[in-house]
Amino acid sequence: MRPNGRSEDRDGAGAGAARRAVFAPVDTRARVDAVVRRIGDAIELGLLADGEQLPGETELAGQLGVSTVTLREALMALRQQGLVTTRRGRGGGSFVTLPDAPPEERLRARLADWSTEELRDLGDHWAAVSGAAALLAARRTQPGDLRPLARTVDALAAAGDPATRSRLYGRFHVELAAAAQSARLTREEVALQTDLGALLCLVLDEPDHLDDVADRHRAVISAVQDEADERARTLAETCVRESVGRLIALRLGAPDRTNEPRPEEDTHGQEHRARGGRR
Numbered sequence: 001m002r003p004n005g006r007s008e009d010r011d012g013a014g015a016g017a018a019r020r021a022v023f024a025p026v027d028t029r030a031r032v033d034a035v036v037r038r039i040g041d042a043i044e045l046g047l048l049a050d051g052e053q054l055p056g057e058t059e060l061a062g063q064l065g066v067s068t069v070t071l072r073e074a075l076m077a078l079r080q081q082g083l084v085t086t087r088r089g090r091g092g093g094s095f096v097t098l099p100d101a102p103p104e105e106r107l108r109a110r111l112a113d114w115s116t117e118e119l120r121d122l123g124d125h126w127a128a129v130s131g132a133a134a135l136l137a138a139r140r141t142q143p144g145d146l147r148p149l150a151r152t153v154d155a156l157a158a159a160g161d162p163a164t165r166s167r168l169y170g171r172f173h174v175e176l177a178a179a180a181q182s183a184r185l186t187r188e189e190v191a192l193q194t195d196l197g198a199l200l201c202l203v204l205d206e207p208d209h210l211d212d213v214a215d216r217h218r219a220v221i222s223a224v225q226d227e228a229d230e231r232a233r234t235l236a237e238t239c240v241r242e243s244v245g246r247l248i249a250l251r252l253g254a255p256d257r258t259n260e261p262r263p264e265e266d267t268h269g270q271e272h273r274a275r276g277g278r279r
Helices: 013-022 031-045 057-064 068-080 104-112 116-140 143-158 162-179 183-196 198-203 207-225 229-251 269-276
Strands: 084-087 093-096
Touching (some): 104 229, 116 207, 183 198, 207 229
16 A cells, blocks of 8 residues: 555656756766766756756755866766856856757667667666566555656657657656655666667657557556556566667667567567567
């Protein structure tokens, strides 16, 4: 059973938890890189909106647990990547700049850097994280916590370009971990999007597949709402395995598989499909 909580609608609680994870203290190792990755990931996922002003340097450094010198170096790196713009004078500060969609050629080259074994291993890890998040969300979340996920799925289904779809896909899994009330799982989901998030652009350009992805994500929400923890975990794992399986098929240069029968809704079906492509 879920713990007793306040009965009023807590709309936005999941999104708020995801944003809090963005500004939680970073690891002590390679702090400049950690800050760049944390904020850069959040921008790529759309957790920080285009044009949004970041907190002041002193405040942001305190939230991230780093010195202002470290923060300034990180902001400089983010400016060089085109993710942040800094304005001087009254009304100035650091502002989010949402990047344009990466060209398909660059994404395909990035995909080619991964071996199929590495992709499968990363997919297993992602499935385990999302599955655990879904299970805990089904046990812990309150009804209002699910509104951000429902809005994200609706936006995903209506998105007109693969780059937006990939950001919304990643945002869903981050918000799912936030609904599980786990800061560590939320940070792990954000980190996973760095490795795979942009690559999803390559497999989210087919309308039929997009409908399938949206239906799977709605099924996860329904299972969480019903407190069906094991079903929620299985569905979340399957969502991830399906997408990674398509990336592996693309990496192998396999023919289009959109017209194949859908696999069973279990935690292994998509992995079997990916392996089948190698035979």
